[in-house]
Amino acid sequence: MSTPETPEEPRSADDGTPADGTPAEGAQVSEAEAELAAQRLERERIERRKAERQGPIEAGTKLSGTAADLLAAVRAVESGEKPSATVFEEARPAPRRPAPEPVRRAPVVVPEGPAAPAEGTVGGVREVLTRGGAPAALAAAAAAALGEGAAELLREDPxxxxxxxxxxxxxxDGFARALLGGEAGPGDERRGRALTVWLLEQAAPAGHTVLEMAALTEALGRQGVPGPEDAVRNAIAEGDVLVFQDAVGEPVGEDEEQPVRVLVGLERCALAEESLADGLARLVSSAPKQDGAAEEWERAAAAAEGSAADLIRAASGHGLVLHTGGEAALAEPAALxxxxxxxxxxxxAATHSTVGRERFASRVQGPGVATVAGLLSGSEGPGRDPEGALAVDxxxxxxxxQLDVETAALLTESLPDxxxxxxxxDPAVLWSVGPGRVFADLLAARACPQVASRRPDPGPLGELVSGVGVGELLQVEAPEKEVVIVPVRDAGEAVHRTVQLVADSVPRAIGVPAEETQVITPGHGGAVGTRVLNAALKDRLNPGPGRFAGFDPGDRVAWSPVPGRTLPGRVVGADAEGLRLDCAGETVVVPRDRVEQTVRHGWALTAHQAVGSRWPAAVxxxxxxxxxxxxRPWIYTAFSRADRHLSVVHGVDQALQRAVTDIPAKPRTTRLPALLAPQLPGAAE
Structure with a gap:
């Protein structure tokens, strides 16, 4: 079968069966600075909550065995004691901790960035790293992560x-063997504790706020820890992690034992999720301010259409409302x-990127659109009232x-009563690159009104994407070449056809220029990952020597001011200050020492990087x-990034159909439903 070089004959999607100081008043702050400022404020909030924590970890049932041992360890840690071996022998049920009062934040001021580690600290760390055979280049990062006593800490606990x-x-492990010699073994208590924390840190970007005890001990076993449950106990005893137990199923009688699941998590994720639950419960339980007569709200609803009217009515009388829908449904929050x-x-309104901000601002009649990071930092939006809450109704x-629990907690805490x-x-897209599944958990909890848009995305693309969202890969009629399938046999052909589509076929047959066509592929590595595709596309579309850290003026880039957040942009130049980018009209200067870590070429992105943006054409x-x-969420997200035209370079045979019909989102372990249930009796866990 010959492979078409131009999208001449549309086929259905299943034919051929996927730098920072305090700004002066009124100064503009870049999204990077705003995002970093918001993260620093979140860390400060967690430290305050940590200092204020009193009382035992939440419990409420009769426990025995491992769960009792773990809970006893936590109680000992919270009482300020170093638990001895006997602390694991007996456990009494701890009283349930009442929900804390909502935190009222002080007015936000963008703080100065964290100071760089002292040269003496870095030098001491460099010496220890060199003695252990680790790269000296890690010294600054290790000093920043471990603090002033980093060198001594690494000597004592490699x-x-x-x-x-x-x-x-x-x-x-290699570093530890070089420093400790024969003392460094797989069963070392220090190793078990460090691996427990490391595994939980790895789980957070994958979306988990906690891990079930069984999953954590199994993962420790795969790392060669001979006593994984002991390793978790030791991590709890040292205050490295927290343990929780959440009831499973309906409440039982006093004489029955309530089934529970034992969960282990990082303190920052646990406190953020608790804070989020408190804030959401406050919004749900408190009546909205009477800032508009009921008659005015009803007149506004009557003037709207369909589900836009439903959304206006729901918002008029409730503190928390969920609204679901695709791109076309953005008209409804705009009407609200x-x-x-x-x-x-x-x-x-708040979006996650400047791209999304500009896209939504074009739909509303007046001002009132900011980025989430800018809103929280105070660089955008209405600012704060005298009590420290956002000045919004x-x-x-x-x-x-795309909301993770830490950002969502900061937002809800910032809202006034x-x-x-x-x-x-759109609940069908990929979830946040960060801990939690806030929107999905709230939809499942049914603790507040939910308005589902009845406004479908139009045309063959809308029909195709809507089908994927419900688990069907539909055959769609595409008379204007809205959807084109390009089958390929191998990786080399996939790269060749992708470059050909972007540089020639789509501009010629569809009328969308190469700079408005986005390539989306599953990963960065591999024979057809973003690295390979970006190299091939740069060579064709903007060849050059890469004089500025591998980049040339005109290169399309993906800039990540913080992990998990990607903004598309273009290189406009470079100077002594760093690499200069244009990201949705905003000028960004990335310092030289940050370019390698935060900027990639951006002709090709992963679907996670593409969330929140749309282009006239996507390949x-x-x-x-x-x-x-x-x-299914990956395919839905990738396919729905296109406004006018979608080309699918298809080399996975029947796996595309199976992924759409049979493979839902990967599950995430979170506590939000269990935290909401006692505060909102109508919520479903």
């Missing part, structure tokens, strides 16, 4: 090297925002599935080695 981003267990402005309310957060929060998004590349990465 496995603390795992706290440095990018270090893996086998590397820490316009109606609220018409009634004189302080109404704002209504906040609409778009692309809500009586404010309304509307979370709006989705599904090479044969992509099969393990494919599932």
């Amino acid at each position: 496995w603390q090297l795992l706290r440095v981003p990018g270090v893996r267990p086998e590397q820490a 925002l316009d109606a609220a402005h018409g009634m004189g309310l302080r109404a704002w 209504l906040l609409v957060v778009l692309d809500a599935p 009586g404010a309304r929060l509307v979370l709006s998004g 989705v590349v599904l090479p044969g080695d992509a099969v393990p990465a494919l599932n």
Whole structure:
């Protein structure tokens, strides 16, 4: 079968069966600075909560065995004692900890960035690393991660090297053997504790706020820890991690034992999830301010259409509302925002990127759209009232599935009493790159009104994507070449056809220029990953020597100001300050020492990087080695990034059909439903 070089004959999707100081008043702050400022504020909030923590970890049932041992360890740690061996022998049920009062934050000021480690600290760490055979280049990162006493800490516990981003267990083991000699063994208590924390740190970017005890001990076993349960106990005893027990099923009688699941998590994730549950419960339980007569709300609803009217009515009387729908459904929160402005309310919408901000701002009649990071830092939006809360009566957060628990907690804590929060998004897209599944957990809990848009995305692309969302790969008629399938036999052909589509076929047959066509592929590595595709596309579309850290003016790039957040942009130049980018009209200067870690070429992105952005045309590349990465949310997200045209470079045979029909999102372990249940009796766990 010959492979078409141009999208001449459309086929159905299953034919051929996937730098930072305090700004001056009024100064503009870049998204990177805003995002970093928000993260620092979150860390400060967690430290405050940590200092304020009193009382035992939540419990409420009769326990025995491992669960009792773990809970006893936590109680001993919280009482300030170093538990002895006897602390694991007996456990009494601990009283359930009451929900804390909502935190009221002080007015936000963008703080100065964290100071670089002292040269003496870095030098001492460098000496220890060199003696242990580890790269001296890690010294600054290790000093930043471990603090002033980093060198001594590494000498006493070499496995603390795992706290440095990018270090893996086998590397820490080699470092420990070089420093400790024969004393360094797989059963070393220090190794078990460090690996427990490391595994939980790895689980957080994958979406887990906690891990079940069985899953954690199994993972420790795979790392060669001979006593995984002891390792977890030791980590709890040292205060490295926290343990929880959540009831399973319906409540039982006093004489019966309530089934529970034992969960282990990092303190930062646990506190953020607790804070989020408290904030959501406050919004649900408190009546919205009467800032607009009921008649005004009803008139606004009557003037709207369909589910936009439903959304306005729901927001008029509730502190928390969930709204679901695709791209076309953005018209409904836009109608809500316009109606609220018409009634004189302080109404704002927040997106996750400048791209999303500009896209939504074009739909509303007036101002009132900011990025989440800018809103929280105070560089965008209405600022804070005298009590430290955001000066809003209504906040609409778009692309809500991208909210992780830490950002969501900061947002809910920042809202004043009586404010309304509307979370709006497409539940079928990929979830956040970060801990939690906030939007999905809230939809499942059914603790507040939910408005599902009845406004479908139009045309063959809308029909195709809607089918994927419900688990069907539909054959769609595409008379204007809206959907084209390009079958390929191997990786080399996939790269060749992808470059040909972007540089020639799509501009010629569809009328979309190469700079408005985005390539999406499952991963960075492999024969058809973003690295290979970006090299090939640069060579064709913007060849050059890469004079500026591998980049040339005109290169398309993906800039990640913080892990998990990607902004598309273009290189405009470089100078002594760093690499200069244009990201959705915002000028960004990436310091020279940050370019390698935060900037990639961006002709080709992964689906996670592409979430929150759309392009006139998209080329989705599904090479044969992509099969393990494919599932329904990935395909839905990749296919739905296109506005006018979608080309699918197809080399996975029947795996595309199977992924759509049979492979849902990977599960995430979270506590939000269990935390909401006692505070909101109507919530379903």
